[in-house]
Amino acid sequence: MKIRKKEVEHRMQHFEQVCRDEGIKLTHQRIEIFREVAQSGDHPDADQVFRLVRERIPTVSLDTVYRTLWLLNDLGLIATLGASRERTRFDANLDIHHHFVCRQCGLTRDFYSNDLDNIALPETVGTFGEIEATHVEVRGICRECAGMEKR
Amino acid sequence: MKIRKKEVEHRMQHFEQVCRDEGIKLTHQRIEIFREVAQSGDHPDADQVFRLVRERIPTVSLDTVYRTLWLLNDLGLIATLGASRERTRFDANLDIHHHFVCRQCGLTRDFYSNDLDNIALPETVGTFGEIEATHVEVRGICRECAGMEKR
DNA sequence: TTTAATGCAAAAGATTTGCAACATG
DNA sequence: CATGTTGCAAATCTTTTGCATTAAA
Numbered sequence: 001m002k003i004r005k006k007e008v009e010h011r012m013q014h015f016e017q018v019c020r021d022e023g024i025k026l027t028h029q030r031i032e033i034f035r036e037v038a039q040s041g042d043h044p045d046a047d048q049v050f051r052l053v054r055e056r057i058p059t060v061s062l063d064t065v066y067r068t069l070w071l072l073n074d075l076g077l078i079a080t081l082g083a084s085r086e087r088t089r090f091d092a093n094l095d096i097h098h099h100f101v102c103r104q105c106g107l108t109r110d111f112y113s114n115d116l117d118n119i120a121l122p123e124t125v126g127t128f129g130e131i132e133a134t135h136v137e138v139r140g141i142c143r144e145c146a147g148m149e150k151r
Numbered sequence: 152m153k154i155r156k157k158e159v160e161h162r163m164q165h166f167e168q169v170c171r172d173e174g175i176k177l178t179h180q181r182i183e184i185f186r187e188v189a190q191s192g193d194h195p196d197a198d199q200v201f202r203l204v205r206e207r208i209p210t211v212s213l214d215t216v217y218r219t220l221w222l223l224n225d226l227g228l229i230a231t232l233g234a235s236r237e238r239t240r241f242d243a244n245l246d247i248h249h250h251f252v253c254r255q256c257g258l259t260r261d262f263y264s265n266d267l268d269n270i271a272l273p274e275t276v277g278t279f280g281e282i283e284a285t286h287v288e289v290r291g292i293c294r295e296c297a298g299m300e301k302r
Numbered sequence: 303t304t305t306a307a308t309g310c311a312a313a314a315g316a317t318t319t320g321c322a323a324c325a326t327g
Numbered sequence: 328c329a330t331g332t333t334g335c336a337a338a339t340c341t342t343t344t345g346c347a348t349t350a351a352a
Contacts, residue, residue, distance in 0.1 A: 082233035
């Protein structure tokens with residue numbers, strides 16, 4: 001899935017602006033790495049970005065791709081899906097439930113809500129495939145990481 | 152966070168029943184590995200389970216923990232959080248949006264909904280920490296994996 | 303020209319696999 | 328007792344890091 005040209009251009013401009021503001025050098029590699037993520041609607045992983053960028057810059061290295069993706073993430077120019085940088089976590093709670101996840105330490109708490117269990121989805125979603133489960137993920141900062149327990 | 156004893160016992164019984172039904176041997180290791188996940192409300196990763204189980208079975212190995220966790224997952228006795236077995240994926244879409252994720256191939260599609268952007272959360276969630284973002288994750292099987300495009 | 307960024311190679315980390323020894327049903 | 332399961336060690340795969348070289352501002 002490709003993002004339309006107009007939107008990609010807009011994202012590129014925002015990226016260049018932020019880099020200039022932050023005093024971050026606009027290298028050939030960074031521009032192409034950002035462009036690949038910006039024009040893809042497929043939420044690629046580091047290796048996929050690497051392969052795509054390599055078509056245009058054959059000498060690019062995988063570690064530069066990793067460094068750049070995390071840099072872009074820290075600059076708020078891109079985001080990670082799900083609980084990033086985390087390993088797979090397991091859960092024996094098989095009841096329908098939802099999650100609060102701390103973006104700092106990864107702490108995850110279950111919560112329940114009949115309202116959320118029954119939320120209506122837009123029809124578009126049905127066109128993607130067969131829906132099996134819907135769950136709400138709340139991201140934030142837990143009490144401990146926020147220093148709330150000290151007050 | 153610990154799950155209450157009654158619920159843990161219930162989970163253990165279900166686990167033993169499923170194993171018997173499936174002809175899967177109830178080894179000392181499997182029982183303790185399942186017990187650790189069943190009694191933890193912290194959604195541990197493989198290494199955390201390994202450390203906990205090792206306190207009771209000092210000779211247990213990490214690879215047995217991995218094998219067992221995936222077995223339990225395949226049996227539907229436990230689940231993984233987020234897009235399991237997947238690497239970190241990146242997204243340049245910074246607008247508020249939600250995701251449809253195929254549990255088979257990992258395909259991820261964005262969708263939008265004002266209703267979902269503004270869902271009300273139960274008060275309990277606020278007690279976990281500071282809420283920053285709420286997003287809905289729909290899990291299912293995409294058209295291609297379901298073989299829907301062939302019909 | 304100055305400083306930050308890259309590529310390389312190696313290290314570190316996480317997860318998986320082959321196989322002989324062992325425990326369960 | 329037969330077969331599935333374990334532990335070990337090694338392999339594999341992913342991600343990160345140190346450092347000399349190179350390129351951006």
